[in-house]
Amino acid sequence: PIIAKETGCGLSVEAARAIHRAGVKTVDTSGAGGTSWVGVETERAHDSRARSLGHTLWDWGVPTAVSVVACRAQGLKVIATGGLRNGLDAARALALGASAAGFAAPVLRAHRDGGYDGVVAYLGSLIDAVRAILLLCGAKTVADLARAPRVVTGELRDWLGDLGLVDD
16 A cells, blocks of 8 residues: 655645545645754755745645645545644544554654653553543544544634635
């Protein structure tokens, strides 16, 4: 199977549709809010114009949560990464329809601060939080969480409304 990996700018409804039409069934979307690869390349750039452009576009993109909903709306299986920091973020992504949540920077920080044991403790806290949230939502499984009632407010609701992905 092929997994399309997006790195840092999210996937729009149109991009998700094109990926689905190409026959891809699964995406890993790390939308705006996580590591900015525009930012990484900006820091690597030596040319002042390239650096200026990079600073302008540093936060460009579709947030991970919006990208998850857009991809699910196109029938794609979704791995949510980018900007997720804790178990609550993972549970939110799962509730929006992601099948899995991925973490990079927080795991690297946990390793930096506590080595292997720090990573084990961090991952344990993620699992504990997701389990607690499942219990609080009355969900026995992650699939149940995706079907549980949810409240979408603020900027995420605005994004989803503008894209026609949520009823007003």
